[in-house]
Amino acid sequence: MKIRYLNGSRLYHAFLAGGNAVIQDQSYLNKINVFPVPDADTGTNLATTMRAIAEGSEANRSIKTTLRSIANAALSGAQGNSGIIFAQFIHGISREIEYESKLSTHAFGESVKRAVQHAYKAIVSPVEGTMITVIRDWAEAVYQKRTQTSDFVELLTDSMHAAQNSLKETTHKLQVLAKAGVVDAGAKGFVDFLEGVLHFIKKGRLTKIAKTESAWTAEEIKTPAEYKSLDHRYCAEALLVGENLDPDAIRSIVQRYGVSAVVAGSEEKVRIHVHTNEPAALFFELKEHGAATQIKVDDMRRQYEAAHAPKSKIAIVTDSSCDLPPDVLDDRQVHVIPLNLSFGQHRFLDKVTITPSQVYGLLQRSKVQPTTAVPPARTIQSLFAFLAAHYESMIVLTISEKLSGVHSLCRTIAEQMPGKKITVINSRGLSATLGLLVARASDMALAGASHDEIVERVNAWIPKSKLLVDVQTLKYMVRSGRVSNVKGFLAKILNIKPIITLDEEGKTAESGKSFSRRSNMAKILKKIKSAAAMEKIRGYAVVHVRNQKRAALYGQKLTEILGKEPEFMIDVAPVIGVHAGIGAVAVALLSE
Numbered sequence: 001m002k003i004r005y006l007n008g009s010r011l012y013h014a015f016l017a018g019g020n021a022v023i024q025d026q027s028y029l030n031k032i033n034v035f036p037v038p039d040a041d042t043g044t045n046l047a048t049t050m051r052a053i054a055e056g057s058e059a060n061r062s063i064k065t066t067l068r069s070i071a072n073a074a075l076s077g078a079q080g081n082s083g084i085i086f087a088q089f090i091h092g093i094s095r096e097i098e099y100e101s102k103l104s105t106h107a108f109g110e111s112v113k114r115a116v117q118h119a120y121k122a123i124v125s126p127v128e129g130t131m132i133t134v135i136r137d138w139a140e141a142v143y144q145k146r147t148q149t150s151d152f153v154e155l156l157t158d159s160m161h162a163a164q165n166s167l168k169e170t171t172h173k174l175q176v177l178a179k180a181g182v183v184d185a186g187a188k189g190f191v192d193f194l195e196g197v198l199h200f201i202k203k204g205r206l207t208k209i210a211k212t213e214s215a216w217t218a219e220e221i222k223t224p225a226e227y228k229s230l231d232h233r234y235c236a237e238a239l240l241v242g243e244n245l246d247p248d249a250i251r252s253i254v255q256r257y258g259v260s261a262v263v264a265g266s267e268e269k270v271r272i273h274v275h276t277n278e279p280a281a282l283f284f285e286l287k288e289h290g291a292a293t294q295i296k297v298d299d300m301r302r303q304y305e306a307a308h309a310p311k312s313k314i315a316i317v318t319d320s321s322c323d324l325p326p327d328v329l330d331d332r333q334v335h336v337i338p339l340n341l342s343f344g345q346h347r348f349l350d351k352v353t354i355t356p357s358q359v360y361g362l363l364q365r366s367k368v369q370p371t372t373a374v375p376p377a378r379t380i381q382s383l384f385a386f387l388a389a390h391y392e393s394m395i396v397l398t399i400s401e402k403l404s405g406v407h408s409l410c411r412t413i414a415e416q417m418p419g420k421k422i423t424v425i426n427s428r429g430l431s432a433t434l435g436l437l438v439a440r441a442s443d444m445a446l447a448g449a450s451h452d453e454i455v456e457r458v459n460a461w462i463p464k465s466k467l468l469v470d471v472q473t474l475k476y477m478v479r480s481g482r483v484s485n486v487k488g489f490l491a492k493i494l495n496i497k498p499i500i501t502l503d504e505e506g507k508t509a510e511s512g513k514s515f516s517r518r519s520n521m522a523k524i525l526k527k528i529k530s531a532a533a534m535e536k537i538r539g540y541a542v543v544h545v546r547n548q549k550r551a552a553l554y555g556q557k558l559t560e561i562l563g564k565e566p567e568f569m570i571d572v573a574p575v576i577g578v579h580a581g582i583g584a585v586a587v588a589l590l591s592e
Contacts, residue, residue, distance in 0.1 A: 003153050006102070006152060008059045009059045011067065018192075018195075019054055021195055022189050025188070040306075042185035045081075046186070062100070071087065075269060075271050076239060082131050082185070085131055089118065093115040096110070105152060113142070122264040129177065131184060134163055137162050141159040156197065159194075232275035234276055236353070242268070242289075243268065245270050253286060257282040258274045260275045279352055283354065302335060314392065315335060315394040316334050316397075317336075318334060321350075321404070321573050323434070332439070340375055343368050351573060356577065363578055370578045396410050398427060398434075400505075407424065411424040431586060498512075521557075524587060528558065536592040542554050545581060550583075551569055552569070554587060572584070
């Protein structure tokens with residue numbers, strides 16, 4: 001059967017079919033992902049982009065309106081280098097075609113040819129032998145064939161051969177692909193998409209899309225053995241929204257912070273992607289150009305380790321309210337879910353796209369009280385799916401469920417993954433208490449303890465953990481709504497300095513108060529000395545909110561009392577510090 005034109009409905013369903021084919025090949029695309037870095041997520045990113053198209057677009061009688069809907073959904077939901085390049089290519093097609101109800105092979109060939117330049121413009125430093133090369137070769141084949149046939153089946157069949165040949169050539173164009181014996185993963189995903197589209201055009205059905213046979217097996221893929229080649233650790237992405245955005249100015253900023261930079265979009269919406277070592281500095285500068293939404297920052301080093309060099313069969317996961325030094329998290333390969341922190345319209349990822357010094361600087365200057373929130377469900381779903389593919393099981397330790405919804409969200413997502421062994425534990429704590437628990441759990445995992453043994457021990461340690469917070473002022477708790485205005489006012493005029501703790505359920509409670517911080521410290525030290533007399537203190541830590549001098553004094557006093565130094569002394573997680581307030585110091589204990 002010949003197809004002499006495409007209308008909005010046919011085009012829409014062809015895109016769904018192409019996306020379906022990509023999703024089917026997701027796992028294989030992850031396995032062959034060795035360029036630009038072997039972080040095993042190209043398939044996941046492309047599949048996420050295709051799902052965004054399916055969920056966010058709709059058919060219209062107008063071809064251009066349909067394509068704009070698809071392009072907008074792709075741009076809004078695109079993930080990864082390949083996902084954003086694909087989205088920009090579709091955005092280019094939507095801009096190049098005219099408003100019409102039927103699209104001919106000739107008009108289609110003209111539009112895809114011109115759309116290639118839109119895709120190239122999005123890439124700061126295009127690399128041949130990748131997805132963009134295959135897109136260009138396919139579009140050129142379509143363009144050349146456009147005057148020779150009026151049948152879309154013939155047009156897409158012939159141009160498919162050009163795409164497949166171009167895909168095979170990627171192995172020889174990039175040394176890293178030749179060494180691994182694979183084709184470029186993003187390029188393979190694009191060919192998967194074309195094959196799904198062609199199948200639909202031929203058969204007219206979305207179901208039973210033929211799955212492409214892969215020429216390589218997982219055993220034949222020679223993945224680079226070192227992550228030291230990852231000169232840039234983080235894969236940072238976001239959607240910037242606003243009015244009169246300047247994509248060129250945004251592109252100039254993004255390319256200064258790393259490599260593999262892609263900037264796609266329009267004056268209202270710009271999607272960015274870059275591999276960088278400075279995500280916090282990047283996003284702090286970008287906030288002057290638009291509101292960042294859909295922020296996603298992957299730790300490529302941790303992804304590589306999970307896929308190719310895990311130290312344990314059990315993934316230990318926590319959220320960013322957990323305070324542990326970065327080198328401890330790295331050494332134990334702990335996976336961290338960043339909580340969200342917002343100042344008005346500007347959203348950040350805790351500890352990732354904003355640093356403690358940046359947060360507290362804004363806290364002092366801004367009249368807007370920052371808010372904290374759980375990450376989008378999709379962020380946790382993607383992480384859990386990735387980890388489930390590389391570990392035998394997962395143990396997730398979260399902030400107290402009485403203080404955040406992240407525990408409930410993690411538990412719900414885990415329950416939606418039948419067949420995967422995932423235990424989500426409510427630590428009934430936060431900050432350094434959660435850090436001490438995560439450190440113990442990861443130590444056990446590295447030592448070869450079983451999943452059930454670790455869960456049992458953690459649940460036994462939770463009641464033995466304690467947190468005492470020496471608060472300098474209630475001003476920030478009042479601003480955030482955690483303390484009433486009346487109570488804050490009375491505390492201010494009476495100069496009351498409260499001591500905050502967590503009760504057995506993990507809710508905040510008052511453990512005492514004084515009229516001076518010197519008295520507060522004396523009371524906290526007395527409580528700890530009494531606790532040490534009753535049971536052995538397994539370990540302790542000191543954290544602070546821009547008050548290193550007072551934290552060091554606590555460390556000195558506690559070393560004298562307990563006969564051991566603190567396991568760590570660091571800044572509090574910003575999502576906790578904005579509520580505790582500048583100047584606060586906390587001591588966390590873990591008893592035998």
